[in-house]
Amino acid sequence: MTAKSLSIVQPTPVPLGTPEFETKRALLLQAFAEKIPSEYLLPKDLIDNPPLDVSGIPATCGILTPEEIEITETYDAVALAEAIAQRKYSAVAVATAFLKRAIISHQLTCCLTQWLVDEAIDRAKTLDTYLAENGKTVGPLHGVPISIKDHMPIAGTFSSMGCLSTIVKDETDSHMIAILRDAGAVFYCKTNQPQTLMHLESDSIWGRVLNPFNIHLSAGGSTGGEAALIAMKGSVLGVGSDIGGSIRAPAAFCGIYGFKPTSPLLPMKSFLASPSAAELNILCSTGPMCRSLRDMDLFMNGVIAAKPYLVDPKVVPFPWTGLKTPINRRLKIGIISNDGSIEPQPPVKRAISWAKELLSDPKHAELIEVKEFKPFGAVDAWSKIRRMYWPDGGQGSKGAILATGEPLHSLSEWIWKDEEPNGMQTAQDVNLARRERDNFRCDFAESWNEQDVDVVIGPAFVGPASAHNTAFYWTYTSLYNLVDYPGVVIPTPIKAKADEKYDADYVPLSDPCKHVKELWESSNFEGAPINLQLVARKYHDNELFGALAVLKDILGLE
Template identity: 70%
Template sequence: MVARQFGVVQPKAVPKGTPEFEEKRSALLRTLEESFPTEYYLPAEIISNPPKDVSKIPSTCGILTPEELEITEGYDAVGLAEAIAARKYTAVAVAKAFCKRAVIAHQLTCCLTQFFQDKALEQAAQLDEYLEKNGKTVGPLHGLPISVKEHMVLAGTYSSQGEFSTIVKNDKDSQMISIFRKAGAVFYCKTNQPQTIMHLETDSHWGRTLNPFNIDLSAGGSTGGEAALIAMRGSVLGIGTDIGGSVRGPSAFCGIYGFKPTSYTLPMKDFLQSPFPAELNILCSTGPMCRTMKDMELFVKTILDAKPYLEDPRLIPIPWTGLKTPVEKLKIGIIANDGFIDPQPPVKRAIAWAKKTLSDPKYADILEVKDFTPYAAADAWKKIRRMYWPDGGSGPIEAITSSGEPIHPLSEWIWKDAKPHGMQNATAVAYMRQERDNFRMAFAENWNTQDVDVVIGPAFVGPACAHDTAFYWTYTSLYNFVDYPGVVFPTPVTAEAGEKYADDYKPLSDECKHVKQLWEDSNFEGAPIDLQINARKYHDNQLFGALAKLKDILSLP
């Protein structure tokens, strides 16, 4: 008989804290382990000697039944909801399948923080009973399993702001969770996020989340647990947040869809226990992470149909037309680089693929393709790194060190520019806002001068990065700074062994030179490549209309 014992693959450990902290952390991890049924444990040799690409193990390990493989691999969220409504599968069968696959995924990628199968199966059974009794579903998400990022408030679970000392028990749902629950969603797990929730990787007191396609690479952050889980097909639809790329970055690293709306489009009420000073100038957004375009639409439409602005007056009640938004001839700007950091080779191949495909003369009547250079990307990166931390980072530093937790390298990195300035007063923050708004005006003028409807470009400086090296978020954070919506979408391109920079490469900056060095220091083989498409602020419908127009041309799922 094959030996099975619980373990989690961790090729690079997270930093250690004080002995007292490590004792508390061990107790936390034991609690998570005890929530997993032993029959879901992988063979010990897989944990001790995993392949670089672990994405195929759930399908071949023998833990999932043929029906469970069909449920988790054969449908997107839209199709699965339809199958449950048609009674092809019970909600209980679907919940069980995703619970099992989530535990398998966690052992291979460290993507979970909490797991509550019993609650999920109880909720699913109630939904099955309702469908049997009433002959109809409770709503559009009836029986659909949805995974949730750790900081989001979900009744009966714990949440944190990325530090051990901020863990609290929640007794009620946040607004979005409440909307989804009423629509029939089933909640079964929460997923890993980084320390401070402000890394473009996911490394926390729960461990380090790995990229399913190359475990020596990151799954991204801050919504990295979601990205890895969805890529492993342990979730069909997840919820992310994005203040610098935290939906788009991990989605791109793991080869799935991720949507960052314009701020105050979708509700974030009660997502955090306490306010985040960065939002004095840089607003966060929440959005879907999934495997198809239709699933993004299902996510957004379900929420907006509930009229969340009636409960949260900060939200803007924009009528949603989404993928049905009519689009005339589409003017597309192609970003080869942002003038600051030239992307690594496989990203350049993906850009070339998109430009060549879209420039085919047979599409000339519906598409106009032109080169595009974003306005002042280096300056935006410099400004946003200061504006994230008007407190100089003092708040999270205190939250981390108060429990004996170690400060992770990427935490030090992200507040490095702001820390010397210390706590800013109200006047200084107001001047930051003026600086931000002046940039936004110049950015809009530059966009108008280049005359495009949408732009397509890199989602990151490369594919998924090696652990602890996600230093430059320039391609995503720029659109948080100007508050433009963006979607990352999968391409047929993956990183290949032996790829090299062009012989005539010349660095655009010291940071660009560093990115080349990072490429040469690591092996990125197998990492998927996403691209990013962006539209003007409040043009979220037009962004989805553009995606619908490009779907068949680019063969997008």
């Protein structure tokens, strides 16, 4: 009998490992392929000759019914929950629609690691029965399919940190998953992420995630599978994690909404099978990735209402007011044109100009005061945080990858290359780094106060989605992990054009800035969406959402 395989679009394949590793990887991919009904497979010719933009294929390929297209395309999570509660659609119909669209999306973007068809349908049937017998839902997410990043344990499935040696079978839900399950969520897939979890490109043993709007560009990382799946409308709501931009960058690359809260607000208990050395000084955050502002609000309300701090003392008790947070004053918004280190690529500059023009309109003068903002110490911050990510010199991650014959991906080597020669730091080294971090945070806060702003808006990345293997500079997102400020990325109507050029009077701010221009000129970014990032002070997450409520109509946000 011939082994079943699943053809995936991969214009830039991940590197090959040893024959022993490739044999194990092939078995992993075959086990995935065995689950997929033949009627859900796209034509081989399409896979071999895909268009640049694959985002419209799920709706036109003929695999989805008209109702399934309607379910997956016309609702955000809030509206979908309402439709299920009102019995417009059954939970089974919704789960089936998203299962089908997810597997179509995977063939085009390599966004999945697991496809949980039996588990999802069984769960949806149980929820439909409960609603029929009790006349009410089990919670605010009753029947809503939620996609989950691969490293987050779901009972009865596998999790990993993006490489073969880290795959484990999970017997219990992680804390966040348990809360979402109690709220009525249906888990139907897990999504792709990078080798090491520490790239802004999701390239792992399952393959390389592609940007739906230009397959020669990255979908971002580390939550790139989620971002691509949501952009393909194969998910309505997903969960990401962020220690350097891993929610915000992929959400920006794919033109969706993503929120990195202040680190201790949401639970991450049991998210990783082994602890991350980076978290000795840089704390990770978890948060939603979705289609609308109110979806982010729904997620935050639901998780915080579960009082996660009663289970995990690391979580801070925090009342959530979100989009209902009143802003009883003129909102002071700082505009970031550049961070003093890297001048953004042309379409990002256009997006900043677009936002500045709208926000500066005199008709909004009673609501908003707009001023220029210069982020404090961006160059210094990037140097500091890269050292703090790898207090072991990358030895643990590198050893785990190489142990099975798996190849090192280029961005894995890039991210720890500066620290690898220094090897394992001592406890005192880590201690001194913490003092550096805390001193920087105080200086950053002082600069913010001197510039007198409530929130800032600016780039989410140096450009649109990066070309494959070139996501080198995270300065616009990692800065806010170092100081632990909350940030939301929001879509704009701006898209990259094929013929855009830098201004004639451009002068590089730094060597990385010069390199970013070279990267722009060596790739085609046509069609890539552009998001902007809105940031508030630490623990001012509610105020950040209050500001979003003010800006919603001005910036045309969903």
